[in-house]
Amino acid sequence: MNAQRASFGSAIAGLAPPCLRISAVVLAAGLSARMGGSAKMLLDVGGVPMIRRTAQNVLAFAPTETVIVTGHRAEDVANVLADLPASCIFNRDFAQGQPTSVAAGVRALTQVCDAVMIMLGDQPLVTASDIERLASLYARLELESILVPFYESKRGNPILFASRHIPAVIGGGLNIGCRKLIETRTSDVYRAEMESDVYALDCDTPEDYARLLHRLEKMQ
Template sequence: MNATTAPLFSAVMLAAGTSSRMQGRHKLLLPIDGEPAVRRTVRVLLEAGPEEIVVVTGFNGRAVIEALDGLPVRFQFNPYYEQGQMTSVAAGVAALNAPCNVVLVCLADQVLLEPGDYRELIDAYGTMPYGSILVPSCNGQRGNPVAFSSSYATEVVSGHVNPGCKKLIAEHPDEVFVHEAKHDRFAIDMDTPEDYARVLARLASMPETVPDRLST
């Protein structure tokens, strides 16, 4: 990749999970600063400038689609969402249409990420000294999103390559570049009520920002 040319990237947003650890609540619909968590995450990702976003739905899919009403994304239902996250990754990657160099696989409950965080990963991908898969890390803790070369798309769709798999990272260090981030936002998501409470407390301590026009 030419270091002077920013890669074109498309994004798969994983929003199919059952929220099994959230004690009966659907985590993607929990309110974050007045909007559903999934809407905040997708809206912020849009500001980072992807070629396209495919949102993979599954559990409570109609509600997720309604929460994203008006945003310029496409939806792909994963009928096998209960079989694990990799089935949603495969479904989303298979649904991508726009030409791109890099695919970014994102988690819909990472509500602390900012547009610049997504761009940080794409810029890091474009200048990494080796590899074709980028995984963010902070203080030894692996994070998300994971970025990988679009040339892997066929293998990802077939299930032969799982770009976020710890085994792949351990066994193929020449293919996987670990991006050391200076913040922990890549490692924070919302799986439990305690996670949600911590996220709300952290957002409450951050400076107020002007909502983007896409949030309306």
């Protein structure tokens, strides 16, 4: 597994701050309720399923550990990720919403880390370089312990938070996916204004998917 992880990171070696250990949790459990009957994690994005492209980008950043949380169509999602150096865990409570998947993924982490990154599975345009920019900003924080990216005032993802928050996230005392996080944890949260809109893009509807494919064509 370590050898595989190294191969994914080789093209972007040295991106992560050298002394900062970041573990990644990728959320891929949702019902895709607004996608018109399609399981969005399995939709084709540049020749590969969406969740696989997202996972490959995360792995290229070379996190300390990567956990992918499944739920809806769990077996199919796990199958398209089977050869990647990441752990797939099933959230039996996935239908109750994203916070349960965040807690399940964080609970499944086994390696010591300094920070945890929560990545959405429908963010295939967020590259390892984009993640590195967030990690570099996080590494320079002095007072805040939660970093949330924004683009033109729109809240984005992934979110990074200090490992000391792990017990609160697992216990439900800190909802990292909650939009009220900024208001309730003012002293802990750093709003990172980013130059790229990829952090604020998601893929919930067929229209979103069409825009994603159009954007991908322009990038290639």
